[in-house]
Amino acid sequence: xxxxxxxxxxxxxxxxxxxxxxxxxxxxxxxxxxxxxxxxxxxxxxxxxxxxxxxxxxxxxxxxxxxxxxxxxxxxxxxxxxxxxxxxxxxxxxxxxxxxxxxxxxxxxxxxxxxxxxxxxxxxxxxxxxxxxxxxxxxxxxxxxxxxxxxxxxxxxxxxxxxxxxxxxxxxxxxxxxxxxxxxxxxxxxxxxxxxxxxxxxxxxxxxxxxxxxxxxxxxxxxxxxxxxxxxxxxxxxx
Ligand SMILES: Nc1ncnc2c1ncn2[C@@H]1O[C@H](COP(=O)(O)OP(=O)(O)OP(=O)(O)O)[C@@H](O)[C@H]1O
Ligand SMILES: [Mg+2]
Numbered sequence: 001x002x003x004x005x006x007x008x009x010x011x012x013x014x015x016x017x018x019x020x021x022x023x024x025x026x027x028x029x030x031x032x033x034x035x036x037x038x039x040x041x042x043x044x045x046x047x048x049x050x051x052x053x054x055x056x057x058x059x060x061x062x063x064x065x066x067x068x069x070x071x072x073x074x075x076x077x078x079x080x081x082x083x084x085x086x087x088x089x090x091x092x093x094x095x096x097x098x099x100x101x102x103x104x105x106x107x108x109x110x111x112x113x114x115x116x117x118x119x120x121x122x123x124x125x126x127x128x129x130x131x132x133x134x135x136x137x138x139x140x141x142x143x144x145x146x147x148x149x150x151x152x153x154x155x156x157x158x159x160x161x162x163x164x165x166x167x168x169x170x171x172x173x174x175x176x177x178x179x180x181x182x183x184x185x186x187x188x189x190x191x192x193x194x195x196x197x198x199x200x201x202x203x204x205x206x207x208x209x210x211x212x213x214x215x216x217x218x219x220x221x222x223x224x225x226x227x228x229x230x231x232x233x234x235x236x237x238x239x
Contacts, residue, residue: 004029004189005157010059012049019045021213032183032190034200036234037210043193044086047161051076051083077106082155086162088146092135096126099134099145103152119148122178140171147175160192164199176203197234201225
């Protein structure tokens, strides 16, 4: 199997501070892959490095065999890599519908209605709130909108940074169920960053553990879930 996304020896810095110290990671077509780790480990930095901001100082980001390390973010989006960044960055002043329209730009207009119905099936709540401004949605609704907006671009790779952050268990379950369903029915490839290691590894096929900008462990999710060092550091009392 050749990787859809391949991160090879990536080092990323903020000024002189090294946030990623030689990361190797792969996401294959049709997989859900989770990246777990403590606060400040470098998870969001890796996600952002895929989009080139910050850019990798060393190493390569390769998508479908193509080196995108130095590609501009809007070109990367056109390759149908979509991200729902940490902190649900939706357009606060735009309505739910306008946010979804923004997401659909790279997918083209012809699928708009169909894609809209698809995200409404996943998140019926959004359909009820079509004209409401993004900024006035609840935290869970904003997270749904951030993911729905990413889906409107018909992504070949969906990047999710902490989709469960600050949400009630029931909403987290809804969101994770939606991701699982998209993966199973449409083969959507997902790379998910999560502090909620238990939920993330239950969802994902494979996982990576990051500590201080380095991958320290990787393997099938079930195997990681059973490992003592993972349980002790990321699971005990954590779920
Ligand atoms: N813009 C920035 N300027 C300087 N340092 C930064 C910047 N963004 C992140 N860092 C630092 O880089 C390191 C990795 O941060 P990052 O946000 O990638 O961690 P994370 O694993 O996503 O953490 P969390 O689970 O808290 O979201 C941290 O030490 C952080 O303080
Ligand atoms: Mg983060």
